[in-house]
Amino acid sequence: MKRKDKSLKTMLWTDKYRPKELSALDYHKDQAANLKNLTKDGDFPHLLVYGPLGAGKKTRIMCLLRELYGPGVERLKMENMNFTTPSNKKLEIMTVSSNYHIEVNPGDVGIYDRVVVMDIIKNVAQSQQLNVNAQREFKVVVLTGVDNLTKDAQHALRRTMEKYISNCRLILCANSLCRVLPAIKSRCLCIRVPAPTETEIVHILQNVCKKEDLSIPVEFASKIAKKSNRNLRRALLMCEACKVEQYPFTENQNIPDPDWQIFIKKTAARILQNQNIETLSKVRENLYELITNGIPSDIIFQTLLDELVANCDMEIRLAVMEQAAMYEHRMTQGNKQIFHLEAFVAKFMCMYQNMMQEMVGEF
């Protein structure tokens, strides 16, 4: 008993207070009730659950699995699985599984995702559900980051999803639908999980604080909710970090930005200050640093762009945005992301300088 208490203490709030049952989900309640209806019959379809970061997709999926199989799905094992590609390359990937389901993020093996996805599904489909108490004749494969699957892997899923449907169901999880092939969407029930509203986040923060025996002023909770960009995970992490920094909370307590965000803002400021080769090479260093620290390049692009565009005249905004949209698109096509980021910065400097000169000329 004591040991359990201790482990609870070291757990992050994001894990400690993650709801475990559909009925305990405290927003999008109608959807939760609908999902419950979905589990009542045996003809459960493949699902594609999509929504922004930290909207609670994963939590909802786990609750759904629990509804399907009972608390047994919470006995999780983490294991490395090994695969061999047709060209004899050895791959290793982390999986999380229970007796009833297995979860994997195929993106972890990059372009070899197809091999992993196929092997896992075929394995699962061949292993009969032998647990008499299971209530279901099928097992579930949860694939996360489906919008980042290669086209190859998505194609491979198509017929597989139909062929093995009698004893294997897929739950696919993605941030957005736009990179998912129509043929895959056509095979799934698509479930949209919008981000919780700021009010809903405030509510959850208050609940969590109450359980922690803390009191949180509603104004402060709102500030966190706003700053989190309606990302519930981020809100919870921020709140916990603030508590470590200073408790009791005060209304105007500082909520620190994540380091990388500050870093990008500084980089943007530099670009706006001076448009020359020297700045460009410094910016490149900064971009490299961000990428090597694992910040996704699309997030870098987006944050940087927001900072830059905010400082432009309306006249050139569309032009800048056109360039940005073009370079960003190229970035997703190529494999050297830094080149496209840098090319965009160079282009921007050029446009910005022209704008400034014209403004000076007008005086």
Next chain:
Amino acid sequence: MQAFLKLKSGEAPSKPTSSTTILQNAKPWVEKYRPRTVTDVVEQNDVVSILEQCITGADFPNLLFYGPPGTGKTSTILAAARQLFGDIYKERILELNASDERGIQVIRDKVKNFAQLTASGVRPDGKRCPPFKIIILDEADSMTSVAQAALRRTMEKETKSTRFCLICNYVSRIIEPLTSRCTKFRFRPLKNSMIHERLALICKEENVNYDESALKTLVEKSDGDMRRAITCLQSCAKLASKGTPIDITTVSEVTGVVPDTWLEQFLTLCKNFVHYKDLQEFIRKLMLEAYASSQLLEQLNDKLVASKDLNDSQKSFIGEKIGVISFRLQEGGSEYLQLLELGLSLVKAFSLS
């Protein structure tokens, strides 16, 4: 994973005592209502009539089926095979799809070996059947052109005892030497009336009630994709609690329709544009709702084409933009950036007049 896989080799399961303990594995409706015979296939008359002739004894050509998802390509060939060969159809077909390894080596070995097996004209039960086998290459557009080229010779050499059926979404991805060896059939997107009829039939079978207008919307939103229509129908029926008829709200949610208020708000914002920050804020909010941008663009396009506020040159300016943006999105461009560009383009279009 260990525990997970162990079940495979575990001790034999004791049979469930009553059928209520395990929910019987009813298949999802798309599978349950997959056409059993070629005659069941809706809409694709050309191919159906050819295949019906083949089943009654006419010669069976090499086939190439192409067309958008959910139009019956896979179902048609599987149904035909079942009708041609009866119980032994599994022995007589080799089905390879994008999930199978289909490199050049597999084409050389597996396909060739299967092609060279002899096939008798009599079934084990004494009934007659066609003396050939069918190799089905489903999702052939994901095969490399090298592998496709390797197929050429086999196709030519084994005409006596083997027929090929290639299936794909995009016929342009199949090399010419292969397409010219096959009789081509285009699978058309299904007509709304056909989908409607089929869905109504399924509703009757499954005892599902619906609002007529809700069903109509569901059909329209399926874009001629029967699979999507059936999946959505089942989802609507299952998400709602038992007994309540399918209504328009459920249909909109399941098919991912963007509520009109969002579109209106977007257009108003761009038309009476004041602060860039407002536009940015709006796009951000829209993204947090997670509507599919492809859907958004489609609805927006429909709206703009019909709009009386815009003249032709404005419409063509924005139409072109929507085209480029929708292409970039499909290719994986960031939704936020592409939608911001769209917004600024709309601002410009409105100011053009």
